[in-house]
Amino acid sequence: MVKIADVARHAKVSPSTVSYALSGKRPISPQTRQRIEESIRVLGYRPHAGARSLASSQSRVLALVLPLRKGVHVPVLMQFATSVLTAAREHNHDVLLLAQDEGDEGIVRVAKSAMADAFIIMDVELEDRRLPLLRTLDQPSVLIGFPADPTGLTCVDLDFRGAGEACVEHLAALGHRSVALIGSPPEVYLRGTGFARRVTAGFTAAADRLGMRSIAHPCPETPAAARAMAERLIREDPSLTAVVVHNESVIQPLIAAFTAMGLRVPQDLSVIAICPDETAEQALVPITSVSIPSDEIGTRAVGLLMAKLVGRDAPETTVLPARLTPRSTTAPPGSL
Template identity: 75%
Template sequence: MVKITDVARHAGVTPSTVSYALSGKRPISDATRQRIEASIRELGYRPHAGARALASSRSNVLALVIPLRTGIHVPVVMQFAVSVVTAARKHDHDVLLLTQEEGEEGLRRVADTALVDALIVMDVQLHDSRLPLLRALDRPSVLIGFPADAEGLTCIDLDFRAAGKACVEHLALLGHRCVALLGSPPEVYVRETGFAQRVVQGFTAAADRHGLTSSIHPCDATPAAARAMAERLLREHPALTGVVVHNEPIVEPLIKAFESLGLRVPGDLSVTAICPDELAEQTPIPVTSVTIPAEEVGTRSVDLLMRKLDGMEVPDTTLLPPRLTARASTAPRAG
């Protein structure tokens, strides 16, 4: 393993000079700094994490706060987590994952220690109890999600309102006049989770603008619930020809349920979804979908946080536009 003394010998300086160059505690001439940096690159030297933290008064650890509440689809959440961890490592940071539903108390416990330099917070609710503390903390934070009032916060997410709108407009252009949103489990709406509320807003606004008959149906994330919902929709909305699904686990069970009830997808019923591309592509009938850009959101949230840690200005709001990919599950309305 390459040591700081090896770098010093290679660069022709003392070990303390290398230390000063790494920590920035004392001024080093540009020529000497460049020589040290060249030696570090050539030898592949990596400063010890503890030494870096001591020198910079940083822990080089980010907290990722993901309360795994009921109704949350864990596989998609973990895509965000993996993206954050991967991006953080590129910035030489580790990630402390906090999954308990601890609210403000959990945030305060972490913030009152030297465990982490900054926080990324997920599963943001419209009226989130954690917001006053996040605004008051002396540590930078980034929210993946948007509350009703984002003033004084840095937020990033897919534009879920535009995503709901995009799905409805795709169906409207295909001639569908009666559409339904099959949404997240009921408890997600009870908590006023931001992304779920915004999909409803976009769906409703677009349906109204196009003069469509529309309805909204929260649904538990089980095959049995999907079957019961399919039966209910056919019973209550016999003119239904277009469906938007914002509930990843029921996308495939729902299509199977409709087909078992005698509807052909997309011949009789067009189905769109807001979900990861891999899910949409792997169903027996590939589903027209707006992708969940977990990798991009996670990477950009870390980049925002690192810029804040470096004292740089960042935008308060970053909304990623939806990208809809048409696949085999949608077609013009029959008749």
């Protein structure tokens, strides 16, 4: 087992200097701290978490604010939560999950009680009521998502506008001229949730730029709503040849509904989803999709927080590019 003395020898400092670097009881020069941190990494030293917390007055806990609101797709949210938990453990931190929609109140309660050293905020709205508070807290925070004004905040997310654009561009390249977006449940848009609004904006802008007919509708997350939406789209535009789905709950019910109407996928109707790769790959017919990289986003969010906790600079915005993977549900219109 690696001990403090081993770290001290490797970093060419005294054991007390290593102890001070870990506890924060005395100031250590940046050069010395960097050397100690490198020795800890190389040797694989793991200080006792309880002892470090007591010595440094840190909880070594990250609070993940993930309100389970109406219209959210819980399986995808849990993928984000798992990625945050896994990344936090790699940094010897635990995660406190705040799943109730408490607004400021839950964050204030945790901040005042020192239960957590920092916050990761999810389900970010364009005009999010939590932002003024986050800008004033002593504890650092990272948002998974972008508000309308991210000034003074640290945000990371997929380029959801780019995701909407990528779907339309892929379909246009295949020769489609009429496309529909089946979006998130209505309440998600009513809350002004950033990712949903950005997908719609990107979808509409790309269709307009490419001279395509387009329609976009929110869709409740039930099979009955999916069937009704399929019928509505064909009724509104009988020439429709492609749909983009940004609503994980209704992807399979929609495909089943279109099939029941006599439309073959992809020969008569191409389908693209914005969803996790697992959802697209494990479907009965693998679905062309833009991936939601929950693992990478969660890992990036934790990494940004770790940098802020030790006083290092962190970029205000981290945007992951949209990546489309063609599979079996898209083809030129009218293909055999």
